Amino acid sequence: xxxxxxxxxxxxxxxxxxxxxxxxxxxxxxxxxxxxxxxxxxxxxxxxxxxxxxxxxxxxxxxxxxxxxxxxxxxxxxxxxxxxxxxxxxxxxxxxxxxxxxxxxxxxxxxxxxxxxxxxxxxxxxxxxxxxxxxxxxxxxxxxxxxxxxxxxxxxxxxxxxxxxxxxxxxxxxxxxxxxxxxxx
Amino acid sequence: xxxxxxxxxxxxxxxxxxxxxxxxxxxxxxxxxxxxxxxxxxxxxxxxxxxxxxxxxxxxxxxxxxxxxxxxxxxxxxxxxxxxxxxxxxxxxxxxxxxxxxxxxxxxxxxxxxxxxxxxxxxxxxxxxxxxxxxxxxxxxxxxxxxxxxxxxxxxxxxxxxxxxxxxxxxxxxxxxxxxxxxxx
DNA sequence: GTCTATACGATGATAGAC
DNA sequence: GTCTATCATCGTATAGAC
Numbered sequence: 001x002x003x004x005x006x007x008x009x010x011x012x013x014x015x016x017x018x019x020x021x022x023x024x025x026x027x028x029x030x031x032x033x034x035x036x037x038x039x040x041x042x043x044x045x046x047x048x049x050x051x052x053x054x055x056x057x058x059x060x061x062x063x064x065x066x067x068x069x070x071x072x073x074x075x076x077x078x079x080x081x082x083x084x085x086x087x088x089x090x091x092x093x094x095x096x097x098x099x100x101x102x103x104x105x106x107x108x109x110x111x112x113x114x115x116x117x118x119x120x121x122x123x124x125x126x127x128x129x130x131x132x133x134x135x136x137x138x139x140x141x142x143x144x145x146x147x148x149x150x151x152x153x154x155x156x157x158x159x160x161x162x163x164x165x166x167x168x169x170x171x172x173x174x175x176x177x178x179x180x181x182x183x184x185x
Numbered sequence: 186x187x188x189x190x191x192x193x194x195x196x197x198x199x200x201x202x203x204x205x206x207x208x209x210x211x212x213x214x215x216x217x218x219x220x221x222x223x224x225x226x227x228x229x230x231x232x233x234x235x236x237x238x239x240x241x242x243x244x245x246x247x248x249x250x251x252x253x254x255x256x257x258x259x260x261x262x263x264x265x266x267x268x269x270x271x272x273x274x275x276x277x278x279x280x281x282x283x284x285x286x287x288x289x290x291x292x293x294x295x296x297x298x299x300x301x302x303x304x305x306x307x308x309x310x311x312x313x314x315x316x317x318x319x320x321x322x323x324x325x326x327x328x329x330x331x332x333x334x335x336x337x338x339x340x341x342x343x344x345x346x347x348x349x350x351x352x353x354x355x356x357x358x359x360x361x362x363x364x365x366x367x368x369x370x
Numbered sequence: 371g372t373c374t375a376t377a378c379g380a381t382g383a384t385a386g387a388c
Numbered sequence: 389g390t391c392t393a394t395c396a397t398c399g400t401a402t403a404g405a406c
Contacts, residue, residue: 110295
């Protein structure tokens, strides 16, 4: 019986988190006020604080959401029967970048430099992505290039590292270049 | 005669900006208050506002300072008679990374996603670094690998792009991993 | 659970003396 | 130019009704 109510609760949480992500994408993590999120979500202060302890909690939820979304895309390729070659993999990852989420993603990087909670989320998600990238490249080496599994895992490491770096750089580029719809400082 | 006073003025500005960078490295761009910078610089509110219009102005000065410092290191290699090979160049750039400045650098990336003024600074400095990287790689191709200048400039572009990306990724890694001396959220 | 209204604290910026 | 003291604003979080 708590099943259904829990599901509804999760739905509300997601609704609020998504509104927060939109606000953060527009105005940044710190220049977004609770009032902004209230307006964007169409809810009220009381409702939001019933689902999130405080603003820091909301920031963490937003960080998890955007990073998880990026990991999700990658997971599909890793599980594929015919994994793409590294260059192709990178191209697809770049093509899947959403500018708004890229902005929030880069904001979380900045926040991670001084906020331990966000730092843990970023490190965790980065590690997870790197591991999936490694799986994907290993799969390609074994299934397409017919390497020995043991040797493939070995040589996949630097390749995965490079793909990760190039992807992050592209994410940064997109986040900074994509037009921001105003709200200077 | 305004010469000397201008120099003193610049010195004060630099003193304040450096204090700001230290604060930003510790607590982040937005969680640093003017009071923090006052304490760190050993000056007063009045003095700081005599040299900087407002906090946004200080953030921009800090962004310029850390990015310019990173560009300076690179400039030396580009001008060298025997430019290092790309791998070596990257290794040296990475070795020259200062964790505290890396943190502020990554913070400016986040800020650049929503703050047009900082965005312009980041884009400008990134372009400048990429150009210097390109010069450096071109120099290596011509002077060490004995390529034709025209062809060298052409093939230097993707190499410079790759080195830049790997450097930025390493900067991110350093900024996030380097121990922050507390001040959660 | 959700709303409105509000208290409280923090912070950017200024005024005015020296 | 630099200081101390102060103001005005803004934003988080809570209280209490429904």
